[in-house]
Amino acid sequence: xxxxxxxxxxxxxxxxxxxxEGVSLTLAPGxxxxxxGENGAGKSTLIKCLNGLEHCCxxxxxxxxxxxxxxxxxxxxxxxxxxxxxxxxxxxxxSVCENLFLGxxxxxxxxxxxxxxxxxxARRLLAELRADLDPxxxxxxxxxxxxxxxxxxxALSQNCRLLIMDEPTTVLNNPETELLFDxxxxxxxTGVSIIFVSHKLREVKSICDEVAVLRDGRIVGRDAxxxxxxxxxxxxxxxxELSRKFPPRKAPPENAPVLLALEHVSVAGVLEDIxxxxxxxxxxxxxxxGGSGRSEMAETIYGLxxxxxxRMILDGREVRFRSAPxxxxxxVALLAExxxxxxxxxxxxxxxxxxxxxxxxxxxxxxxxKAERGRAEFYRERFSIRAADTRTPVRSLSGGxxxxxxxxxxxxxxxxxxxxxxxxxxxxVGARSEVYHFIRHLADEGVxxxxxxxxxxxxxxxxxxxxxxxGGRLAGIVEEDAVNEEEIMYLATGVK
Amino acid sequence: xxxxxxxxxxxxxxFLREGGxxxxxxxxxxxxxxxxxxxxxxxxxxxxxxxxxxxxxxALGMTLIIIGGGIDLAVGSLLALSGVLGIMVMNxxxxxxxxxxxxxxxxxxxxIGGGAxxxxxxxxxxxxxFIATLGTLSIFRSLALYAADAGxxxxxxxxxxxxxxxxxxxxxxxxxxxxxxxxxxSILLNxxxxxxxxxxxxxxxxxxxxxxIRTGRIRFLTYVLAGAAVGISALLLGGRLNSISSTNAGLxxxxxxxxxxxxxxxxxxxxxxxxxxxxxxxxxxGIVSNVLDMWGVSVNLQGAVKGAVIIGAxxxxxxx
Numbered sequence: 082x083x084x085x086x087x088x089x090x091x092x093x094x095x096x097x098x099x100x101x102e103g104v105s106l107t108l109a110p111g112x113x114x115x116x117x118g119e120n121g122a123g124k125s126t127l128i129k130c131l132n133g134l135e136h137c138c139x140x141x142x143x144x145x146x147x148x149x150x151x152x153x154x155x156x157x158x159x160x161x162x163x164x165x166x167x168x169x170x171x172x173x174x175x176s177v178c179e180n181l182f183l184g185x186x187x188x189x190x191x192x193x194x195x196x197x198x199x200x201x202x203a204r205r206l207l208a209e210l211r212a213d214l215d216p217x218x219x220x221x222x223x224x225x226x227x228x229x230x231x232x233x234x235x236a237l238s239q240n241c242r243l244l245i246m247d248e249p250t251t252v253l254n255n256p257e258t259e260l261l262f263d264x265x266x267x268x269x270x271t272g273v274s275i276i277f278v279s280h281k282l283r284e285v286k287s288i289c290d291e292v293a294v295l296r297d298g299r300i301v302g303r304d305a306x307x308x309x310x311x312x313x314x315x316x317x318x319x320x321x322e323l324s325r326k327f328p329p330r331k332a333p334p335e336n337a338p339v340l341l342a343l344e345h346v347s348v349a350g351v352l353e354d355i356x357x358x359x360x361x362x363x364x365x366x367x368x369x370x371g372g373s374g375r376s377e378m379a380e381t382i383y384g385l386x387x388x389x390x391x392r393m394i395l396d397g398r399e400v401r402f403r404s405a406p407x408x409x410x411x412x413v414a415l416l417a418e419x420x421x422x423x424x425x426x427x428x429x430x431x432x433x434x435x436x437x438x439x440x441x442x443x444x445x446x447x448x449x450x451k452a453e454r455g456r457a458e459f460y461r462e463r464f465s466i467r468a469a470d471t472r473t474p475v476r477s478l479s480g481g482x483x484x485x486x487x488x489x490x491x492x493x494x495x496x497x498x499x500x501x502x503x504x505x506x507x508x509x510v511g512a513r514s515e516v517y518h519f520i521r522h523l524a525d526e527g528v529x530x531x532x533x534x535x536x537x538x539x540x541x542x543x544x545x546x547x548x549x550x551x552g553g554r555l556a557g558i559v560e561e562d563a564v565n566e567e568e569i570m571y572l573a574t575g576v577k
Numbered sequence: 578x579x580x581x582x583x584x585x586x587x588x589x590x591x592f593l594r595e596g597g598x599x600x601x602x603x604x605x606x607x608x609x610x611x612x613x614x615x616x617x618x619x620x621x622x623x624x625x626x627x628x629x630x631x632x633x634x635x636a637l638g639m640t641l642i643i644i645g646g647g648i649d650l651a652v653g654s655l656l657a658l659s660g661v662l663g664i665m666v667m668n669x670x671x672x673x674x675x676x677x678x679x680x681x682x683x684x685x686x687x688x689i690g691g692g693a694x695x696x697x698x699x700x701x702x703x704x705x706x707f708i709a710t711l712g713t714l715s716i717f718r719s720l721a722l723y724a725a726d727a728g729x730x731x732x733x734x735x736x737x738x739x740x741x742x743x744x745x746x747x748x749x750x751x752x753x754x755x756x757x758x759x760x761x762x763s764i765l766l767n768x769x770x771x772x773x774x775x776x777x778x779x780x781x782x783x784x785x786x787x788x789x790i791r792t793g794r795i796r797f798l799t800y801v802l803a804g805a806a807v808g809i810s811a812l813l814l815g816g817r818l819n820s821i822s823s824t825n826a827g828l829x830x831x832x833x834x835x836x837x838x839x840x841x842x843x844x845x846x847x848x849x850x851x852x853x854x855x856x857x858x859x860x861x862x863g864i865v866s867n868v869l870d871m872w873g874v875s876v877n878l879q880g881a882v883k884g885a886v887i888i889g890a891x892x893x894x895x896x897x
Contacts, residue, residue, distance in 0.1 A: 404789075429777070437790070438790075
């Protein structure tokens with residue numbers, strides 16, 4: 082069968098700095114291609130060249146054997162290439178079906194919106210995806226998985242033949258991911274090809290037919306998935322043998338005192354009756370599906386939500402934070418789940434991000450810029466943050482380096498308790514391992530860590546004890562050998 | 578890989594953002610001096626500076642509010658209220674010096690109080706700043722009209738009049754106050770924790786909130802500072818005219834102030850901005866209207882030119 086997509090010797094540079102060099106790739110109809118590579122390898126740029134957001138500087142893109150050159154995304158969509166972006170392009174105030182037909186609404190012969198046709202068409206599309214969604218629901222009331230279905234349905238309604246999905250599973254939990262994979266298989270059966278960009282190599286292994294590996298702007302490998310194991314993929318991505326991904330698991334010392342204790346803590350409508358103890362120097366995992374209250378618990382400990390019941394004891398003293406500044410003063414740090422929305426100021430330079438929480442330390446009246454810069458320089462070296470200097474705006478850093486800045490920001494006030502909410506989301510393999518070793522190191526220094534993660538491998542690799550949450554409650558605490566995938570999923574889904 | 582590029586771009590942007598308005602001002606100044614004999618008289622230049630200083634002081638306060646992601650439409654009517662009440666109190670006291678002190682205190686207190694009200698509505702009441710200050714715009718003006726019976730309140734205080742006409746080293750007092758305010762606000766913005774936090778709040782309030790910054794307090798403070806600037810401006814204007822008109826004083830000052838902030842390169846979306854840029858903006862506006870007078874352009878047409886300057890400034894800034 083003729084190839085749907087052919088990329089020949091694609092070059093792309095930004096003002097002379099090469100980002101893609103001689104990339105060639107073919108894709109047959111009805112194939113799922115995994116596109117993997119570290120952050121900065123050129124994945125996003127390649128995608129942008131395909132969907133019309135960027136122009137390539139050299140080489141050709143052929144669709145059905147005909148050279149194409151898109152000046153904008155609309156042309157790409159018209160040619161049958163749709164993208165499900167990481168950040169969804171949906172309007173929260175509008176309904177599902179209004180979003181589906183945004184900009185190309187069917188009209189009646191009087192020029193008014195043909196609502197009944199929109200609704201019927203939306204129902205048909207969603208039914209095709211087996212997504213049980215009411216077309217009249219407002220998009221802002223949907224969860225991330227449902228929003229993603231809307232994006233996919235929109236692509237399908239535009240007769241898409243090549244669907245590009247940019248890290249679609251980072252925001253999904255396991256059952257949702259399975260559902261997405263079912264949809265992807267159905268699409269493949271109808272002849273749609275999919276480019277699946279992901280950092281999760283096991284998922285790539287399970288869903289993709291073929292894998293292409295990008296490194297430093299070149300394709301360094303392309304093979305059938307059946308022949309590649311995830312660790313082989315990882316080796317190709319980084320171009321070297323990976324050291325062990327996780328640092329050794331360690332229990333805190335026998336006599337380690339309790340640093341944080343929650344006793345029957347509740348937050349009306351969000352959390353109910355949460356009790357647990359966290360020891361000094363312990364890394365306590367927090368697992369659970371999306372919406373199980375993990376982040377809400379983190380926000381409560383950090384003073385962003387008010388407890389409506391129960392007690393919280395930090396370092397032997399009962400505390401009742403009414404705001405984040407109080408929590409910070411008491412030695413709590415939070416790495417927020419939503420890095421760009423709550424973690425770092427993209428337009429601020431590195432140094433000003435790092436000292437944002439700890440600014441009172443840098444002078445009573447005037448900011449001691451020299452001390453600030455010195456401190457930022459210290460973190461840049463310690464975390465090997467790849468940035469030209471500490472004046473560089475955080476926007477220009479890669480996801481992994483942005484995360485390191487966010488961690489440095491939390492660390493600078495010298496916390497006793499550090500809550501990591503999804504610390505490796507959108508972080509590439511190399512930086513991920515650095516984050517793990519960093520958390521381990523912090524715990525060794527006596528800081529207590531809460532590690533919230535949707536990535537079970539991460540919890541299992543890092544923690545000897547983990548909380549499992551479900552529906553705003555503590556479903557159970559697993560320890561030692563019970564920290565395994567089956568046990569956690571049983572508790573998280575309520576099977577047990 | 579794109580590091581060096583973005584680095585250069587940043588420096589270039591920074592230069593355009595901070596130097597651009599001053600560059601434009603310099604060009605304008607040269608053109609005007611060459612084209613008009615009467616424009617380049619030192620007395621005329623001093624007059625321009627004095628004329629812009631009343632709304633200029635307010636524009637400096639507005640700069641802080643806009644950097645924090647807010648806006649204040651009530652500054653003009655707060656100026657009228659603060660001036661009217663200040664002069665009324667001043668007139669009640671027989672001793673001119675005590676009267677001046679008391680009146681000035683009242684004018685300042687009214688400015689700060691009005692700003693605090695705006696700040697409370699925005700920060701604690703969580704009302705969008707545009708709407709909150711649209712409401713107080715109406716309230717302040719109405720109170721001023723009521724207090725002055727919709728008329729003019731004149732001062733009989735000699736000290737007050739002398740203060741309004743005073744000059745130091747040949748430069749009128751309002752100009753000194755304008756410069757001093759710019760220095761103070763610029764230090765606040767660039768050197769202190771408050772300034773850093775203000776930019777953070779304007780850049781992304783949620784990130785600031787998570788970084789344990791008391792975002793409400795920061796936004797509240799910007800309105801209080803702007804209110805204080807309004808009170809000071811009311812005093813200087815009242816002293817200059819020896820009266821405050823409850824109907825006309827401060828009319829459309831909010832627009833002049835916002836225009837100066839925009840021309841000065843401060844982002845309307847908040848997060849970054851420059852006090853000195855605003856100063857350049859206010860001077861540009863003053864020079865344009867002065868030179869149009871010199872050229873004999875109808876006062877009625879001057880608004881159109883001013884509008885074109887504002888739109889042009891935004892277009893130039895958006896290019897990068």
